[in-house]
Amino acid sequence: MSSDTTKVLGMPRPRGPEDAHRLAIEPIDTSFSFKNKAYAALKNVIVSMDIYRSRADIRLDERQLAQDFGISRTPVREAMAQLEREGFVRSVPRRGVYVVRKTKKEVIELITAWAALESMAARLITEKSASDSEIASLRQMFATFEDGQLRAHLDEYSEVNIEFHQSIIRMSGNGVLIDLAENLFTHMRMIRRKTIVEKDRADKSIRDHMNIIEALEAHDTARAETLVRDHALGLADHVAKYADYLD
Structure with missing residues (x-):
C-alpha cells in the first residue's frame, strides 16, 4: 500500500471530496463498556462505508479516534484488536491499522x-x-x-x-x-x-x-x-x- 493512496480515518484535515470516508464520531456513553462501545461504533462505520468503490487504503488513527470518542486509547486499541480478529481491519507493523478489503x-x-x-x-x-x-x-x-x-x-x-x-x-x-x-x-x-x-x-x-x-x-x-x-x-x-x- 502506497502512502499516496492512503486515507487516514480520525485524522484532522481540511474538508474535501475524500471526507465521504471520514468517520462520523460522537462521544461515547459512559454507561457501557468503553471497549464495547468503541467496537460497536467502529464496526458500524466500517460496514457502512463503500470500501470497494475506491482503491485507496483506509487507515485508522488510534490517537485521533480516542480523542473523537472522548476516551483513552486503551479501549480503542482493544476494539481494533477485536475487529482484527473478525477480519475487518489488519495491523501493519510500523504502518498502522487499515480497513480490510477482501480479495x-x-x-x-x-x-x-x-x-x-x-x-x-x-x-x-x-x-x-x-x-x-x-x-x-x-x-x-x-x-x-x-x-x-x-x-x-x-x-x-x-x-x-x-x-x-x-x-x-x-x-x-x-x-x-x-x-x-x-x-x-x-x-x-x-x-x-x-x-x-x-x-x-x-x-x-x-x-x-x-x-x-x-x-x-x-x-x-x-x-x-x-x-x-x-x-x-x-x-x-x-x-x-x-x-x-x-x-
Missing part, C-alpha cells in the same frame, strides 16, 4: 459459506420453524415494487435486499446458525451494496426473492432450499466474472 477469492468463499447457511435456514423455515404470518411478512419488504418492476432507488433496494436475507436466517430459529451467519453477513453486506447496481442484478434479485417467498409459503422444502442456494451462488458467479475491482 475476489475471499469474497467468493464468504458467499459460498453463506449459501450453505441460508439454504439450511430455508429448509428449517419450511419445516415449521416459522409461522405463516412470519413468512408472509417477507412480502411486505417489497411494498415499493410492483409487477416485478423496481419502484425505489437502488440504495433503498440494497438495504431491503440485505434485510430480506437476514430475515431468512433469523426465521430459521436455530441459534447456532444465526450466530455463525452474523459475522459472515456483516462482511457480505459491503460487497452486496456494491454488486446490486451492476448488470441489472436488482431486477433479477427481485424475481428471485418472490420465487423464494412463494416456495417458503408453500412449505416446499426442496424448492426453497434450492432457490435460496442458487440465488446466493449466482452472486458468487457474478463476482467471479465481473468484480475485477477485487483483484
